[in-house]
Amino acid sequence: MEERASTIAGGLAATGPVAAGAVKQKPVPVIPVRANPLKILGLVLGIITIAIVIATFVALVVYSLIAAVFPMGPLINASLVVILGVAACFAYFFGTNWLLDRVYPAQGDAAVANMAVTAQVRPWLFLGPAVVLLGLYLVYPVFNSLWLSFKDVNGREFVGTANYQWLFNDPEFRESFFNNILWLLIVPAGATLFGLLAAALTDRIAWGNFAKSLIFMPMAISFIGASVIWKFIYEYRGPDSEQIGLINAIVTFFGGDPQAWITVPFWNNIFLMIILIWIQTGFAMVILSAALRGISEETIEAAVIDGASPLQIFFKIKVPQIWGTIAVVWTTITILVLKVFDIVLAMTNGQWNTQVLANYMFDWMFRGGGDYGRASAIALVIMAMVIPIMIWNIREARKDMT
Amino acid sequence: MSALQLNDVYKSYGETEVIHGIDLEIDEGEFIVFVGPSGCGKSTLLRMIAGLESITAGELQIGGERVNEMPPSQRGIAMVFQSYALYPHMTVYDNMAFGMRIAKASPEEIDRRVRSASEILQLNEYLTRLPKALSGGQRQRVAIGRAICRDPKVFLFDEPLSNLDAALRVATRIEIAKLKESMPETTMIYVTHDQVEAMTLADRIVVLSAGYLEQVGAPIDLYERPANLFVAQFIGSPAMNIVSATLAKAGKISTVRLASGNEVKVPIATDKELEGTAVSLGFRPEDMTLITGKAKALIEGPLSLVESLGEVTNLYFDLEGTPDPLVAKTPGTGDFKRGEHVKFTADPDKMHLFGADGRTLLR
Numbered sequence: 001m002e003e004r005a006s007t008i009a010g011g012l013a014a015t016g017p018v019a020a021g022a023v024k025q026k027p028v029p030v031i032p033v034r035a036n037p038l039k040i041l042g043l044v045l046g047i048i049t050i051a052i053v054i055a056t057f058v059a060l061v062v063y064s065l066i067a068a069v070f071p072m073g074p075l076i077n078a079s080l081v082v083i084l085g086v087a088a089c090f091a092y093f094f095g096t097n098w099l100l101d102r103v104y105p106a107q108g109d110a111a112v113a114n115m116a117v118t119a120q121v122r123p124w125l126f127l128g129p130a131v132v133l134l135g136l137y138l139v140y141p142v143f144n145s146l147w148l149s150f151k152d153v154n155g156r157e158f159v160g161t162a163n164y165q166w167l168f169n170d171p172e173f174r175e176s177f178f179n180n181i182l183w184l185l186i187v188p189a190g191a192t193l194f195g196l197l198a199a200a201l202t203d204r205i206a207w208g209n210f211a212k213s214l215i216f217m218p219m220a221i222s223f224i225g226a227s228v229i230w231k232f233i234y235e236y237r238g239p240d241s242e243q244i245g246l247i248n249a250i251v252t253f254f255g256g257d258p259q260a261w262i263t264v265p266f267w268n269n270i271f272l273m274i275i276l277i278w279i280q281t282g283f284a285m286v287i288l289s290a291a292l293r294g295i296s297e298e299t300i301e302a303a304v305i306d307g308a309s310p311l312q313i314f315f316k317i318k319v320p321q322i323w324g325t326i327a328v329v330w331t332t333i334t335i336l337v338l339k340v341f342d343i344v345l346a347m348t349n350g351q352w353n354t355q356v357l358a359n360y361m362f363d364w365m366f367r368g369g370g371d372y373g374r375a376s377a378i379a380l381v382i383m384a385m386v387i388p389i390m391i392w393n394i395r396e397a398r399k400d401m402t
Numbered sequence: 403m404s405a406l407q408l409n410d411v412y413k414s415y416g417e418t419e420v421i422h423g424i425d426l427e428i429d430e431g432e433f434i435v436f437v438g439p440s441g442c443g444k445s446t447l448l449r450m451i452a453g454l455e456s457i458t459a460g461e462l463q464i465g466g467e468r469v470n471e472m473p474p475s476q477r478g479i480a481m482v483f484q485s486y487a488l489y490p491h492m493t494v495y496d497n498m499a500f501g502m503r504i505a506k507a508s509p510e511e512i513d514r515r516v517r518s519a520s521e522i523l524q525l526n527e528y529l530t531r532l533p534k535a536l537s538g539g540q541r542q543r544v545a546i547g548r549a550i551c552r553d554p555k556v557f558l559f560d561e562p563l564s565n566l567d568a569a570l571r572v573a574t575r576i577e578i579a580k581l582k583e584s585m586p587e588t589t590m591i592y593v594t595h596d597q598v599e600a601m602t603l604a605d606r607i608v609v610l611s612a613g614y615l616e617q618v619g620a621p622i623d624l625y626e627r628p629a630n631l632f633v634a635q636f637i638g639s640p641a642m643n644i645v646s647a648t649l650a651k652a653g654k655i656s657t658v659r660l661a662s663g664n665e666v667k668v669p670i671a672t673d674k675e676l677e678g679t680a681v682s683l684g685f686r687p688e689d690m691t692l693i694t695g696k697a698k699a700l701i702e703g704p705l706s707l708v709e710s711l712g713e714v715t716n717l718y719f720d721l722e723g724t725p726d727p728l729v730a731k732t733p734g735t736g737d738f739k740r741g742e743h744v745k746f747t748a749d750p751d752k753m754h755l756f757g758a759d760g761r762t763l764l765r
Contacts, residue, residue: 305552
């Protein structure tokens with residue numbers, strides 16, 4: 001962490017003076033329309049740096065002043081930080097914009113040329129912080145993980161492919177991988193199917209919108225929260241005590257024997273998946289319902305005249321027309337499923353053969369001392385599975401938009 | 403036996419009645435055009451015939467059989483929609499074959515019918531394409547082809563040309579006329595708000611207004627003998643001029659006095675008891691003559707707008723006491739200025755008289 005922070009700070013410091021110099025040179029009256037890309041880069045970095053430094057500095061000063069005058073409790077302290085943070089963001093966008101308009105004023109002899117330059121620069125100023133933060137928190141960790149996956153427990157010694165060799169021979173990794181594939185096959189299919197059914201059926205009834213909000217509601221619950229709810233559904237008490245779990249209550253009502261459902265090998269995987277399907281059906285339903293409504297009414301009427309039954313209209317006219325959307329919903333849930341972690345952690349923590357990759361990675365990284373190398377190797381396996389689906393998903397979604 | 407019959411047909415949406423009792427008999431092989439302004443109920447009526455809208459009251463017969471409760475697919479109809487309504491995920495061939503596949507026709511039969519329809523419509527080279535790879539005119543032909551494949555007794559068109567550009571519209575209109583010639587047995591019902599389509603295609607035109615049937619007749623009949631003010635003004639472009647007047651003298655030949663005091667003798671017989679009552683005098687822009695010099699004019703006023711179309715010039719002028727400007731069609735072009743005072747006569751033989759209730763006073 002420290003190493004990372006210092007390189008970033010160094011980078012910022014290095015670009016500072018160069019960029020500031022570029023800014024000073026600018027106010028010459030006539031500037032060619034196609035400005036030198038290096039100059040523009042310098043200008044962008046300069047303005048970003050100045051704006052970030054000033055905004056951060058002002059925010060810190062204001063914070064220290066207030067903190068010095070009023071002693072604060074943690075709650076007020078936190079609120080103040082949030083408010084100042086948002087204010088600093090506003091100041092950043094406002095300030096960079098203002099600065100750019102000072103350097104290249106949209107008036108005078110060079111107005112047209114200046115506007116051409118500002119049009120090229122402005123997007124980068126506004127995107128700048130996002131690009132920097134994404135780089136810092138997404139791109140850098142990817143490369144760092146890749147690097148660490150070839151190193152030992154502490155991330156010091158280079159060990160070659162030893163971590164990967166261990167991985168492919170590790171029975172628990174195989175179990176996690178197998179379970180992940182199971183999740184991959186069942187959850188997206190289940191959620192999309194139920195979502196499609198819900199979308200099609202709720203469109204046909206008077207209280208459809210009410211039903212839709214009920215089905216959508218689990219989306220608002222965190223995975224951990226949902227797991228707690230479902231724990232009560234699968235809850236098992238010893239054979240002699242009263243069963244408070246919903247399923248065991250039903251089973252005993254019909255005279256069956258109560259079971260500890262989440263310990264039943266293989267089937268407990270399915271029981272965990274049901275939770276995610278329950279959550280994601282709402283998502284699938286909302287997107288697919290919008291797509292179904294987008295279908296031209298006249299094609300359906302044409303099919304009615306052609307003699308198609310409601311079922312044939314659904315499967316032969318409606319579903320093929322929203323196939324692109326179904327694919328996007330499916331893959332979006334697939335990506336989510338590959339990262340599944342919270343539900344398994346809260347329900348079984350990987351016991352009774354329910355381990356999945358994300359939880360297994362978490363185990364190696366944060367439990368029992370931590371193993372940077374092996375945890376990173378597992379993380380990269382997850383990433384390798386997600387990326388192709390993600391690329392396809394983004395392409396498909398773009399195709400849908402145009 | 404009539405191909406299609408509407409007996410006192412009504413349509414209501416809840417409390418709102420939109421079709422107010424329509425009687426109509428259509429013969430086999432006739433080309434019927436429903437025409438009327440937007441919201442007159444022509445599309446609703448067509449959709450009721452198709453079975454896409456229920457019939458609130460009255461009876462619809464196709465081929466002598468009551469079909470009110472029959473699903474659309476069994477009524478022996480085919481419909482061409484305004485937006486083509488092609489199935490976007492199917493090729494041209496599959497679009498045309500869909501109905502027959504649903505009906506479980508044999509593949510040979512499907513192939514034969516699709517080929518013959520695509521032959522008629524020159525779609526052979528497009529059979530494997532998706533609709534999105536076709537132009538607007540080609541899509542419309544596929545939609546017609548899909549209808550032909552159903553081999554219907556009654557062909558329904560719902561404003562099929564309104565999504566096409568002007569040149570294509572004319573070309574497709576001619577194609578539809580040819581199609582009708584090649585299918586003399588098939589009855590066609592065609593909805594449009596374009597009176598040129600109505601005049602050129604129809605054997606008989608059905609003029610609708612606000613859910614009422616105004617008049618049914620051959621195109622030239624409607625033009626020459628409109629039954630009421632609405633039809634008189636709806637058929638013909640620019641619309642017929644209507645001037646309020648008084649029936650000065652009734653008889654075999656009626657004398658009509660305009661607000662200006664000018665009188666005209668019209669060869670229309672009127673009842674004695676109507677003498678002195680208010681009537682409307684109608685004459686078409688193309689029956690008017692521009693006069694110059696001292697000759698006595700029937701109507702005159704300042705020019706408010708000149709439309710030079712090349713072969714004709716439309717002259718719009720204001721007449722005192724009439725809210726909308728009147729129009730006269732003069733052949734060729736001319737040197738006209740806005741505000742210029744123009745004088746016209748009109749052919750009394752081609753004038754129309756309408757009573758206070760808007761009905762035509764007959765010759």
